[in-house]
Amino acid sequence: MAFRSLYRAYVRPVYWVAHGLLHDASDAEDVTQETFLVAWRKLPSLQLVGDSLLPWLVTVCRLQSANRMRRQMRDRTREVHGDLDETIPSTVDVEQQIVDADLVERILAEVDTLSELDRRIFRLCAAEGYGYQAAADELGVGHGVVRNRLSRIRTRVRTALKEST
Template identity: 70%
Template sequence: MYWLAHGLVGSVADAEDVTQETFLTAWRKLPELQLAGDSLLPWLVTICRFQCANRVRRLRRDRERAAGTVDETLPDTVDVTELVIGRDLAERIVGAVAGMSALDREIFRLCAAEGHAYQAAAQQLGVGHGVVRNRLSRIRMRLRTELGTESA
């Protein structure tokens, strides 16, 4: 039984455990046993194969759980300074944009905030492509000047 188990599970320790579990299970099921022939070997082999399958499933499940305990999506550290500066800059941009004309606010919203292409924004606003491109360029330059940053 040991060599069969070793061939199926691949490690000495697991094969020893499976062999022990096989004979323990056989001992428990012995009163229910109804032999089709004179040998116990096919019955023991079947029990051993099921024990090996259970062991392999348990090992695979344990490995998957162990691998899943670390959440790779979370950053290792959080830079609080960067978060505060980012929020402060965003608030300053919102304040600066609020002081612009209605058309400039809409161009900024569509192109800079929502990511529309010049042509799509122009069609939505009923103006020409060049108007959107030129105004957005001026808006960005104005924001860089007012906010003193290259991020706008």
Template identity: 70%
Template sequence: MPEHADGDAALVARAASGSEHAFRALYRAYVRPVYWLAHGLVGTPADAEDVTQETFLAAWRRLPELTLESESLLPWLATICRFQAANRVRRQRRDREHTAAGVDETLPATVDVERQVATSILVDQILAAVRGLSPLDQQIFRLCAAEGYAYQAAADELGVSHGVVRNRLSRIRTHVRTATETETA
């Protein structure tokens, strides 16, 4: 049986008790969406990888004190990721100001704060729209949109047909798009 079929709450409880196996399952489930959020906030693949790793390290340390408020660990990880990205940007800015060697060509010349805020707001809107979905639709969204499962793989995982996943995902995308467009209009 797949590891995340237990649900995030069960995996979080086991990981908080020291289960590396449970934490690896959570990592595999959420590393992609955390990476893409980090990339949107810091702008480079290398920095996004570092922020992603720092996010999961901080999550591992904080799991014993976590009370999961939703069915998904993603909102909590997204919050940690935003803080880690902001810390990295501040650290890079400070390092650039204090080095005599000049500007590091690999770092962005300027930090687009407006883009970071817009990305953060969009992520919050998407998460809010997904929280309003049925449990099955939330699982389909997590598997297909966040984890990159193909329709048939998600269908096999959830015990439903390929058509159910395809049709529901189409409705989910429309719902999320409408919810985010309504919020930004």
């Protein structure tokens, strides 16, 4: 009976936190349920510091959301690289490899001139495939900061590449 009251009191804010992190209603519902499952398991040993369980539930929700994002990223990577043997070309275009290596080198040289935060944003979003919110959570900055800085980084790199050709 007490858990039902807890659930009813906090399910909506927990859901909206999950939805804000995941940007998908179905995933947010799943994470909300996972959050309350963790709460159910840990409630007997929980020592409440303040008057509300919401901060603790939000923390659990954020961790569950991060776990889901990592799992989805792993699944996408497996889908892309799962049949790698079939996608390897039978002939190697050495000239194209040299052009590609030169392009990568020029991009990385430009990225090296960026601030530490911008280099980390580039690494997470462009190299590791993080979404804006996942990168923001990892870096401890806002979603808008990542989105705006990444846009500026891309423009700067494109401009530098055009100038060097």
